[in-house]
Amino acid sequence: MAAALGLGAVFFLLLPLRAAEPSVELAASAASPAAPPGIRAAARARTRSRPAPVTDVAKLCVCDLLVAQCDVNCCCDSDCSAADFSLFTTCSVPIVTGDSRLCSQKAAIYSLDVEADPPERIFKLIDQVNPSIFCIHATNYKQALSFSSPEMPASENFDQLLKQFGNPSFSAEPDSWNMNTDAPNPSDANETYRYKYGVPIQTVDAFLRLPSPVVSSWCSDVNPAGFLVNQATKCTRSVSVEKCGNIQAVSMLFYINSSILAVPKSSQMVNITVQSIVVQSLNGMRTLLNGSDVLRLPLILDELCINIVLGVNTKPVPLSGNPGYVVGLPIRAGFRPQGSGIIQNTNKYSQLTILQSTSNQDCLAAQGTRTPILFGYNMISGCKLRITADMKCQPLTQTLLDLLKGQSFPEYVASFGNSQAQDVLDWVPITHLHTSEQSSCQIPVSLEIEVKWTKYGSLVNPQARIVNVTATITTTTAKQLPSGRERTIPIISSVVFTDISSPAEPGYKAWPTINAKLPFDFFFPFV
Numbered sequence: 001m002a003a004a005l006g007l008g009a010v011f012f013l014l015l016p017l018r019a020a021e022p023s024v025e026l027a028a029s030a031a032s033p034a035a036p037p038g039i040r041a042a043a044r045a046r047t048r049s050r051p052a053p054v055t056d057v058a059k060l061c062v063c064d065l066l067v068a069q070c071d072v073n074c075c076c077d078s079d080c081s082a083a084d085f086s087l088f089t090t091c092s093v094p095i096v097t098g099d100s101r102l103c104s105q106k107a108a109i110y111s112l113d114v115e116a117d118p119p120e121r122i123f124k125l126i127d128q129v130n131p132s133i134f135c136i137h138a139t140n141y142k143q144a145l146s147f148s149s150p151e152m153p154a155s156e157n158f159d160q161l162l163k164q165f166g167n168p169s170f171s172a173e174p175d176s177w178n179m180n181t182d183a184p185n186p187s188d189a190n191e192t193y194r195y196k197y198g199v200p201i202q203t204v205d206a207f208l209r210l211p212s213p214v215v216s217s218w219c220s221d222v223n224p225a226g227f228l229v230n231q232a233t234k235c236t237r238s239v240s241v242e243k244c245g246n247i248q249a250v251s252m253l254f255y256i257n258s259s260i261l262a263v264p265k266s267s268q269m270v271n272i273t274v275q276s277i278v279v280q281s282l283n284g285m286r287t288l289l290n291g292s293d294v295l296r297l298p299l300i301l302d303e304l305c306i307n308i309v310l311g312v313n314t315k316p317v318p319l320s321g322n323p324g325y326v327v328g329l330p331i332r333a334g335f336r337p338q339g340s341g342i343i344q345n346t347n348k349y350s351q352l353t354i355l356q357s358t359s360n361q362d363c364l365a366a367q368g369t370r371t372p373i374l375f376g377y378n379m380i381s382g383c384k385l386r387i388t389a390d391m392k393c394q395p396l397t398q399t400l401l402d403l404l405k406g407q408s409f410p411e412y413v414a415s416f417g418n419s420q421a422q423d424v425l426d427w428v429p430i431t432h433l434h435t436s437e438q439s440s441c442q443i444p445v446s447l448e449i450e451v452k453w454t455k456y457g458s459l460v461n462p463q464a465r466i467v468n469v470t471a472t473i474t475t476t477t478a479k480q481l482p483s484g485r486e487r488t489i490p491i492i493s494s495v496v497f498t499d500i501s502s503p504a505e506p507g508y509k510a511w512p513t514i515n516a517k518l519p520f521d522f523f524f525p526f527v
Contacts, residue, residue: 057108063093075110075121086118103135158459200224203258221249244298244305321417324463327376333410342421355493357381373495380494389481393441404447415466436475446474449495459504
């Protein structure tokens with residue numbers, strides 16, 4: 001049995017068009033009638049809820065140029081002492097303010113009292129009012145006063161931008177803006193409901209359980225299977241012939257009659273499918289069962305308890321990359337029965353394969369000998385077929401098709417190296433093409449497989465993704481040979497990988513736009 005766990009993911013990278021806008025209120029500073037008490041109270045409450053202003057004019061000093069030294073006539077320099085001020089002739093910067101676009105702000109006034117002995121500096125803070133009717137009432141984010149040039153993604157800063165803006169939501173606000181510290185973090189919630197190493201794999205009713213010895217060698221049926229934990233255990237079970245049909249752990253339904261949760265505590269389920277069943281007779285002979293009768297329930301027959309489960313082997317489906325394909329690993333392929341997901345067996349014939357050449361180059365001797373197609377490797381193989389006069393067209397055509405495509409040519413290939421079987425949209429259908437001439441007997445002579453792939457994801461670490469697979473059968477005319485004559489024709493099978501990736505060009509899909517909106521009371525009290 002095998003269960004494919006998890007979901008295949010599509011990496012989209014959303015880069016920001018512009019950062020989230022902080023709170024900036026516009027107000028008219030002209031004289032206006034007194035506002036109603038309710039509005040004034042709401043305004044006071046809104047003001048109290050804002051963070052502290054980002055500019056402290058008492059700490060600003062534009063004339064402080066020397067480090068740890070007093071600048072001459074710089075009255076706001078914190079490195080200057082009273083003795084230094086007595087030597088000043090004037091204050092080079094008499095007033096220091098924040099942003100001139102604010103309606104009301106603090107201003108630091110510096111002057112010298114030359115009549116004092118010795119002369120001393122005078123410092124005071126005043127409230128300065130902006131006479132313009134178009135001014136900013138309040139701001140708590142200095143960067144909101146202007147739009148900075150966006151940082152263009154490139155190979156050097158791509159991972160840094162991905163870390164900053166690669167989440168479903170992002171913000172350019174400082175951490176101090178997060179006033180509601182009790183609110184849960186959405187990323188923490190996603191981290192909670194996710195399988196981690198060693199966590200029991202959940203099913204609809206409980207956990208995925210496998211028999212295992214606990215204290216002694218006797219089997220315990222409550223041993224949960226851990227996520228990503230490989231287990232191989234053996235235990236002993238006592239079975240009564242009269243009650244073999246009532247023991248759950250010896251029936252196949254005990255292991256497959258449940259659905260695995262794709263994500264813990266979710267409603268998305270992954271069914272457990274039976275890949276193969278091996279039956280063992282009394283003399284030890286083992287037989288592989290195929291077809292619809294693979295599921296057999298325990299029953300009593302001739303005083304024997306038959307169809308007892310002796311071993312359960314859960315094998316993960318082999319991957320060829322995580323997520324993108326790795327050069328040199330096989331291309332994963334499979335089939336899709338009506339109304340179900342992709343079925344991929346663990347044997348080599350579930351992969352996309354090609355005819356394997358033999359030393360004697362005899363096509364009939366090479367029939368059934370195939371090798372997996374390895375991602376990124378262009379391959380060509382072939383053989384020679386000897387045609388005699390007594391060969392019929394239809395049987396010969398079918399023989400050559402089986403030789404080129406194999407007994408069961410897959411219908412789909414995985415777009416990623418870790419595509420899951422339940423994600424049907426993550427698999428690419430194989431397109432079949434035929435090139436032939438108008439003739440009575442056309443026999444296939446070549447199979448050409450073209451795999452188109454593209455680079456997906458980060459510029460620094462792109463992942464290989466298959467986007468299209470085309471299988472082209474080329475036929476030729478087979479003429480009837482005279483009696484006793486023979487003809488040898490070459491049969492060729494090839495695979496070509498084509499990179500159709502567009503050149504990586506850093507940039508935005510669309511340039512940022514400014515969506516400027518005025519508050520509803522912008523022209524109050526004029527209208």
